[in-house]
Structure formats: structure tokens, C-alpha cells
Amino acid sequence: MKTIIEMRGIEKRFPGVHALKSARFDLREGEVHALMGENGAGKSTLMKILAGIYQPDAGEIFMEGEQLELTDPRSAQTAGIGIIHQELSLMNDLTAAQNIFIGREPRKAFGRLDERLLNQQAAEIFQAMRLKMDPQVTVGSLTIAKQQMVEIAKALSYKFRVLIMDEPTAALNDAEIADLFSIIRDLKAQGVGIVYISHKMDELKRIADRVTIMRDGEYVDTVPAANTPISTIITKMVGREVKDEPLQVPDTSKNPIALEVRGLRRGREIKDVSFTLSRGEILGFAGLMGAGRTEVARAIFGADPLEAGEIFVHGKSLTIRTPHDAVKAGIGYLSEDRKHFGLALPMDVRNNIALASLKSFTKFSGLLDENAMKKVAQEYIQKLGIRTPSDTQEVKLLSGGNQQKVVIAKWLLRNCDILIFDEPTRGIDVGAKSEIYQLLMDLSKSGKAIIVISSELPEVMRLSHRIAVMCEGRLTGILPGGAATKQEDIMHLATQRESMVIETDTDTQRRVG
Amino acid sequence: MTNTDISAPMAATTTKGRFSGAQQKLLAFGTLIVLLIGFSLASPNFMQTSNILAILQATSVNGILAVAATLVIITGGIDLSVGTLMTFTAVIAGVVLTYWGLPLPIGIAAAILTGSAVGLTSGAIIAKMKIPPFIATLGMMLILKGLSLVISGTKPIYFNDTPSFPVISTGSIVGDVIPGVPVPNGVLVLFLVAGLASYILGRTVLGRYCFALGSNEEAARLSGVSVDNWKMAVYSLSGGICGIAGLVIASRLNSAQPALGQGYELDAIAAVVIGGTSLTGGRGTILGTVIGALIMSVLLNGLRILSMPQEWQTVVTGSIIIIAVYADMMRKRKA
Numbered sequence: 106m107k108t109i110i111e112m113r114g115i116e117k118r119f120p121g122v123h124a125l126k127s128a129r130f131d132l133r134e135g136e137v138h139a140l141m142g143e144n145g146a147g148k149s150t151l152m153k154i155l156a157g158i159y160q161p162d163a164g165e166i167f168m169e170g171e172q173l174e175l176t177d178p179r180s181a182q183t184a185g186i187g188i189i190h191q192e193l194s195l196m197n198d199l200t201a202a203q204n205i206f207i208g209r210e211p212r213k214a215f216g217r218l219d220e221r222l223l224n225q226q227a228a229e230i231f232q233a234m235r236l237k238m239d240p241q242v243t244v245g246s247l248t249i250a251k252q253q254m255v256e257i258a259k260a261l262s263y264k265f266r267v268l269i270m271d272e273p274t275a276a277l278n279d280a281e282i283a284d285l286f287s288i289i290r291d292l293k294a295q296g297v298g299i300v301y302i303s304h305k306m307d308e309l310k311r312i313a314d315r316v317t318i319m320r321d322g323e324y325v326d327t328v329p330a331a332n333t334p335i336s337t338i339i340t341k342m343v344g345r346e347v348k349d350e351p352l353q354v355p356d357t358s359k360n361p362i363a364l365e366v367r368g369l370r371r372g373r374e375i376k377d378v379s380f381t382l383s384r385g386e387i388l389g390f391a392g393l394m395g396a397g398r399t400e401v402a403r404a405i406f407g408a409d410p411l412e413a414g415e416i417f418v419h420g421k422s423l424t425i426r427t428p429h430d431a432v433k434a435g436i437g438y439l440s441e442d443r444k445h446f447g448l449a450l451p452m453d454v455r456n457n458i459a460l461a462s463l464k465s466f467t468k469f470s471g472l473l474d475e476n477a478m479k480k481v482a483q484e485y486i487q488k489l490g491i492r493t494p495s496d497t498q499e500v501k502l503l504s505g506g507n508q509q510k511v512v513i514a515k516w517l518l519r520n521c522d523i524l525i526f527d528e529p530t531r532g533i534d535v536g537a538k539s540e541i542y543q544l545l546m547d548l549s550k551s552g553k554a555i556i557v558i559s560s561e562l563p564e565v566m567r568l569s570h571r572i573a574v575m576c577e578g579r580l581t582g583i584l585p586g587g588a589a590t591k592q593e594d595i596m597h598l599a600t601q602r603e604s605m606v607i608e609t610d611t612d613t614q615r616r617v618g
Numbered sequence: 619m620t621n622t623d624i625s626a627p628m629a630a631t632t633t634k635g636r637f638s639g640a641q642q643k644l645l646a647f648g649t650l651i652v653l654l655i656g657f658s659l660a661s662p663n664f665m666q667t668s669n670i671l672a673i674l675q676a677t678s679v680n681g682i683l684a685v686a687a688t689l690v691i692i693t694g695g696i697d698l699s700v701g702t703l704m705t706f707t708a709v710i711a712g713v714v715l716t717y718w719g720l721p722l723p724i725g726i727a728a729a730i731l732t733g734s735a736v737g738l739t740s741g742a743i744i745a746k747m748k749i750p751p752f753i754a755t756l757g758m759m760l761i762l763k764g765l766s767l768v769i770s771g772t773k774p775i776y777f778n779d780t781p782s783f784p785v786i787s788t789g790s791i792v793g794d795v796i797p798g799v800p801v802p803n804g805v806l807v808l809f810l811v812a813g814l815a816s817y818i819l820g821r822t823v824l825g826r827y828c829f830a831l832g833s834n835e836e837a838a839r840l841s842g843v844s845v846d847n848w849k850m851a852v853y854s855l856s857g858g859i860c861g862i863a864g865l866v867i868a869s870r871l872n873s874a875q876p877a878l879g880q881g882y883e884l885d886a887i888a889a890v891v892i893g894g895t896s897l898t899g900g901r902g903t904i905l906g907t908v909i910g911a912l913i914m915s916v917l918l919n920g921l922r923i924l925s926m927p928q929e930w931q932t933v934v935t936g937s938i939i940i941i942a943v944y945a946d947m948m949r950k951r952k953a
Contacts, residue, residue, distance in 0.1 A: 158840070179842040194840055196833035198900035199826075207830055208843040216823045259841075 115164035139313035157181030197245030202227035363554035369414035389569025437516030441528035506537025657920035694899025701882030707864030712775030737857020741850030787869035832899025
């Protein structure tokens with residue numbers, strides 16, 4: 106089979122991140138080439154460069170030996186390269202057919218649309234996909250899975266020679282995945298080269314011909330999918346060593362339980378999740394993107410509703426319907442998106458720290474006691490080592506690490522005993538990371554109960570006294586922290602899909618297990 | 619997809635989608651009918667032909683401006699300058715016809731082209747300079763207000779030298795053809811503009827991209843649509859329609875009143891909103907907007923006939939806007 110695409114020496118930097126380091130990739134005609142790696146390994150960035158969405162800082166892209174200049178999505182489309190995005194990019198108010206042909210509508214004279222031809226062409230594509238769908242249905246009224254199918258139909262309509270699929274099965278059920286795979290096989294037969302990004306190990310065996318593994322923005326290896334054990338692929342994915350000092354796991358088993366949840370449920374996102382968290386303990390939550398970790402945290406915090414389940418705080422059963430209830434019970438949630446949900450960016454450090462506790466700074470007259478706020482703010486600036494010229498500095502001018510400390514100070518001041526950290530070091534540079542780690546460990550020593558949700562395995566392993574692993578809304582296991590647990594063990598639980606167990610793909614099972 | 623299990627729910631969602639669309643128009647239209655019946659029961663003077671014609675005449679200018687505003691609002695933008703742009707184009711028509719003494723068709727073309735050019739400028743400020751539509755058109759609103767006063771020397775410009783000018787608004791082609799139905803030309807212009815805008819929205823590429831921009835601009839961009847250019851085209855079209863409104867109001871007053879205009883943009887936006895167009899973009903109809911404009915003038919006219927003090931009338935209009943938007947949100951939440 107001849108090679109269609111070759112990418113060489115691709116470099117890409119974003120502010121603060123070296124996303125791709127001399128990455129490479131090649132794609133043959135009529136093959137499904139899976140691209141694997143942990144979150145942040147650079148898979149999506151590399152493919153967005155191939156789709157013309159990002160421009161590389163350095164490197165070359167060849168299509169059948171000829172160098173390509175991909176300056177925007179349109180130039181990639183013209184070259185015959187298409188991408189189906191992980192986040193759906195459809196226009197909800199338009200119909201399926203209108204979405205498929207957006208920008209390429211069949212026209213009559215004077216810019217008039219040929220709506221009949223448009224719907225007819227869409228219907229033909231659906232038919233080729235063996236998909237029963239009304240071309241005139243409004244996309245916003247479809248389920249996520251159907252919307253995904255519209256995206257795929259859109260990509261097919263271009264008759265691309267190279268098709269990139271970024272986590273196409275994330276929202277699909279097993280029957281739908283089987284349909285998608287038969288479409289992929291049709292495309293293969295027509296000679297289309299397909300790049301397949303997925304976290305689901307079991308899908309590799311079913312659909313991929315070759316697998317390229319990336320790690321930390323670098324190319325690791327390319328292996329044939331058929332005769333490479335999944336355990337080998339996992340090892341290559343996580344293969345970096347944890348350089349930090351070994352974690353001392355304290356015995357927290359005799360500490361009083363701060364938080365217990367039983368049988369949390371909500372639809373497909375949270376399926377019967379139960380665990381306990383002791384005072385002084387750090388419980389890590391590991392899992393792949395979309396495993397339901399953030400959903401569990403938000404549900405405990407009252408930010409999203411629950412269908413079933415009980416929450417006990419310090420042994421007392423509580424009904425938490427709103428974040429206000431949770432904060433009253435002493436639960437603080439530090440969102441992964443600090444800028445949107447954690448901080449009032451244009452306000453100063455003092456006000457941000459006091460934001461959740463303004464009531465206690467309100468004098469009888471109704472005025473705010475600025476002196477007391479200043480005193481407390483300066484106390485926390487010192488205690489947490491927040492690097493800021495003064496307590497009146499605007500928070501948006503601080504670095505990511507120091508912003509995170511301001512959020513922590515806010516919840517400490519509010520007397521929260523249970524702190525949930527969602528991706529506590531996202532967007533924080535390496536030096537500041539270890540400071541945040543130290544802070545979390547100090548907090549646990551002082552008796553706070555802490556949950557850390559992180560997509561970076563080394564981070565989970567470095568911090569957690571116990572590690573809870575989730576996959577597709579289920580808690581697939583709780584592992585001990587420290588040296589006893591290896592990354593492979595976590596990855597195993599994180600990819601333990603229900604469907605995989607049901608399918609009893611014995612070959613895969615044996616190799617993973 | 620597998621065949622049998624999909625088709626049933628699919629059919630259900632489809633009908634639901636269409637039903638809610640129809641329901642929306644029904645809601646506005648039903649309100650209009652209820653108002654008409656209510657007022658005619660309350661006062662025998664309401665359903666007089668002369669009063670109905672007065673209502674239509676009063677709707678024409680706000681209706682045309684509301685159509686212009688609808689196009690922009692569907693893209694997810696907003697245009698606060700429609701009122702003062704209308705006045706500006708009226709002043710330009712006055713300059714061309716009265717000061718320069720040029721023939722009527724040139725005056726008409728000048729007003730419409732000026733409107734388009736100003737709209738194009740607003741669009742460029744929004745698309746190229748990336749200034750939010752609210753700010754860009756707020757600035758444009760004040761610029762045009764000032765320019766109208768500067769150009770006219772703060773005095774009204776009368777069209778006494780162009781005797782056929784008032785015909786644009788107050789004459790009645792319909793009345794000439796069908797005696798006894800003297801629908802003023804201004805109303806005819808409104809329906810023509812609305813019909814044209816509706817056709818553009820539903821049947822042309824420009825219209826399709828209006829909805830696409832308002833629905834998900836980034837998705838449209840990633841699909842290879844030149845988002846900036848289409849955005850400028852929409853604002854330009856909207857500006858041209860404001861030029862038509864300028865001609866209609868100048869013709870009705872037989873003068874360009876440079877101090878007029880501010881406040882019209884809010885009435886126009888109110889009509890759009892009452893007509894069910896989403897202020898966040900992506901959804902809306904011209905028919906809804908015209909009905910919205912009619913609701914507003916029927917309400918004002920009816921309250922006047924029932925001798926409600928004028929100072930109370932805007933209180934009612936304001937309440938109607940809030941109720942209309944709330945009803946729309948409730949409907950959307952259920953859908």
C-alpha cells in the first residue's frame with residue numbers, strides 16, 4: 106500500500122507548553138491508523154495541524170511526496186483532508202442536510218439555494234451509510250449520537266482521501282459503534298486513509314491496522330495492531346518514569362470518615378458510585394476523559410442534580426441540592442476551569458480570598474470591614490506563599506499557580522474540611538506544580554479530607570493515599586497509593602469497559618489481564 | 619445505523635421540531651388576534667377602516683426597521699444604529715433632492731446606498747476590528763445622530779420641491795387599483811421589504827449563513843465559510859433596508875427631521891423579540907417580526923382609543939416585551 110501522508114519534524118508550542126516535539130506520523134492508503142497516547146500527549150494537536158486548524162512552528166507535511174502548505178481548514182479540505190472533531194461543531198438551528206453542505210450549498214442563479222437538491226444529496230449520503238435519518242430534521246433536536254452521525258455524513262460528503270476521527274465513539278453505544286465501524290470498512294475499501302484517535306483499547310483490535318503511540322508531544326513507536334499485546338501499547342503510552350521522591354502513605358484508616366457517598370447515579374454519566382474519604386486523606390480520582398470524575402465531583406458539590414444516592418458528611422446524612430448547601434456543609438470544589446468558575450479575575454487578591462466569606466466581614470452597619478479582610482488576606486498570602494506584590498493586586502495578573510493558591514485560600518477561609526480539586530495543576534508550569542503538591546500534602550496533614558481529580562497519572566500517583574479509578578461512569582476499582590500500584594494497573598481499570606467485559610473478547614482479556 | 623430502532627424516535631423528534639416552530643408563530647399570531655378581538659369589543663371605533671389603516675400606517679416604519687434588525691439579530695449580532703441610520707438616510711435624501719435638486723430616483727438610490735454603505739462599515743468594524751456588535755453599533759448610532767444634525771444644520775429639510783415625494787408613503791397604489799381599500803404605500807413597502815427579506819433568509823446563501831453564524835459561528839468558519847465577509851454583507855443589507863425606512867418616514871412627514879431617530883432601534887428590537895426571534899441568534903422569522911410590529915402598534919392604538927393616558931402606554935409595551943420573551947423561554951425549555 107502506498108503512503109498518502111507523511112508528517113516530519115512537527116514542532117508546536119503554545120504559551121507555556123511545548124505541545125509537539127519533532128513529532129512524526131505517516132498514513133497509508135486504505136488503512137486505519139490509530140493514534141494513541143495519554144491526555145495531553147499531543148495527538149489532537151498533531152491532527153489539528155494536519156487538518157489546517159493549527160499551523161506548525163516547524164516541520165513538513167507531504168501528500169504523496171508533494172509538500173503541503175496547510176494555512177487554514179479550507180486548504181486542508183481542498184487537499185482532501187477532513188477531520189471529525191471531538192467536540193461536535195454543528196449548527197444546532199440548521200437541519201441535518203443544511204449542516205452537511207454548509208459552505209457548499211447547491212446554488213441556482215443570484216445566490217438562491219437549491220434546497221431540493223441539497224436534501225436529495227444528503228439523503229443519498231445517509232443511504233450510503235445505511236442510516237435512517239430525515240435530511241430536514243433540525244440538528245439540535247437529535248441525540249448526541251445522531252449528531253455524531255451527521256458529522257460523519259458531512260465528512261463523507263467531501264469525499265476526502267484522508268479522514269481524521271478524533272474520539273468518534275465517545276458518545277456512541279455499541280450498536281452505533283458497530284455501524285460506524287462498517288462505514289469505516291467501506292471507506293477503507295475505497296482507499297481512504299483513516300486516522301483514528303481513541304482511548305478505548307478494545308476498539309484498536311477491532312478496527313485499526315497500525316498503531317502509533319505518542320507521549321509528551323513526542324513520537325514513541327508505530328506497531329501493527331493485530332499482533333501487539335495491548336499491555337505493550339499501554340506500557341509505551343505511560344512509559345515515563347515518575348522522578349519524584351516516593352510518596353509516604355500515612356495510615357488514615359483510623360481517622361474519622363469525613364465524606365461518604367453511597368450509590369450515586371445519574372444516567373450514563375454516574376453509575377452507582379460509592380466511596381469513603383477520611384480526614385487527613387488524599388483520594389485520587391484517575392480515569393480517561395469522559396470517565397465521569399468531574400460529574401461525580403459536581404454532583405457531590407450540588408452543582409448538578411443526582412438521580413439517586415446518599416451523601417454523608419462527618420457521619421450525618423445530608424441533602425445537597427445546591428453548591429450553597431455543600432459549602433455550608435464544609436465542602437469546597439476547585440474547578441478545573443479556575444478562570445471561569447473559581448476566580449473573579451478583574452478583582453484583587455483580597456476580595457477573591459474573602460469572596461465566599463463576605464458575610465463574616467460585614468459589619469453591623471452593612472459595610473464591609475476592609476481592614477479585617479486585608480489582615481486575613483495577608484495572613485493567607487504568607488501562609489500559602491502566594492507570590493503577589495500586595496493583597497490589592499488584580500488576580501488576573503498572577504501566574505496560574507498563584508491563582509490556584511488564591512482559590513485554595515478562599516475555601517480554607519470558608520472553613521471547608523473537604524476539598525475537591527479538579528485538575529489542580531492544569532495550566533500551571535512545572536515548578537509551581539510541586540508547590541501545589543506540597544500544599545495539598547500539608548493540607549491533608551492538618552486534617553483536611555481531599556479529593557484530587559487528575560488526568561495525569563503521575564500526578565495522581567504522586568499525591569494519592571488511595572486511587573479511585575473510573576471508566577464510563579462506573580467506579581472500576583480503588584487501588585492503594587504509593588509504590589504498590591503501577592500505572593499499568595490504573596490504565597487497566599480505566600479502560601475496563603462494561604461492553605468489553607460483555608463481549609468476552611477473550612484474546613484481549615487475557616493480554617490485558 | 620441500525621434500521622428499526624432508529625426510525626421511530628427519529629420521526630418523533632422531527633414532528634416535535636416542526637410543531638414548536640409552528641407553535642411559535644401561533645403564539646404571536648394568537649396574541650395579535652386576541653388583541654384585535656379584545657379592542658373591537660371594548661370600543662366600536664377600533665374596527666373602523668380608517669383606524670385599521672392608521673394602525674398599518676403606524677406600523678410601516680417600525681416594521682421595516684424591525685425587518686432590518688431581524689437579519690442582524692439572527693446572526694447573533696445586534697444593531698443599535700437602525701433608528702439614527704434611518705434619519706441619516708432621510709437627511710441624505712433631503713440633501714440630494716432639496717439642496718441639490720436632483721431627480722427623485724437619484725434621491726431614493728442615494729438613501730438606500732448610503733444605508734448599505736453605513737451598514738457595511740458597521741459590519742467591517744464588527745468583523746474585521748472584532749469590536750462587539752453592541753459597542754460598534756452604539757458608536758455608530760451616536761455618530762449618525764451627530765452627522766444628521768451637522769449635515770442638516772440642525773433644521774428639518776422639507777421636500778416641497780419634489781411634489782411626488784410624499785406619494786412614497788401616503789399615496790395608495792392599492793387604493794387606485796381597488797377603490798375602497800386605500801392601503802397607504804408605506805404599508806405596501808413594508809410588505810414588499812418583508813417578503814424580500816423572508817425570501818433572502820429562506821432561499822438564498824446569504825440567508826442560510828445568517829442562521830449558521832447565529833447558530834455556531836466557529837463551526838461555520840471551520841466548514842470553510844468566509845464568516846467575516848458574510849457578516850459584513852448582512853449588516854450592509856440591513857443598512858439598505860434602514861435606507862428604505864428613511865425614505866418612508868421622510869415621505870410621510872414630507873421632511874427629514876434630523877433630531878428624530880433615537881429610540882426607534884429599541885422599538886424595532888422589541889418587535890423582533892415579540893415575534894419570537896432569539897436574541898442569541900440562529901432562530902427567527904420575518905413573519906414573526908411583522909406580527910410583532912403589528913402587536914405593538916395595535917396595542918398603542920387600542921390603548922389610545924380606550925383613553926389610557928399616554929404615560930401608561932409604554933409601561934404596557936414594556937411588560938408585553940418581558941412576557942413575550944418569558945413565554946418564548948418557557949416554550950424552548952419544554953422543547
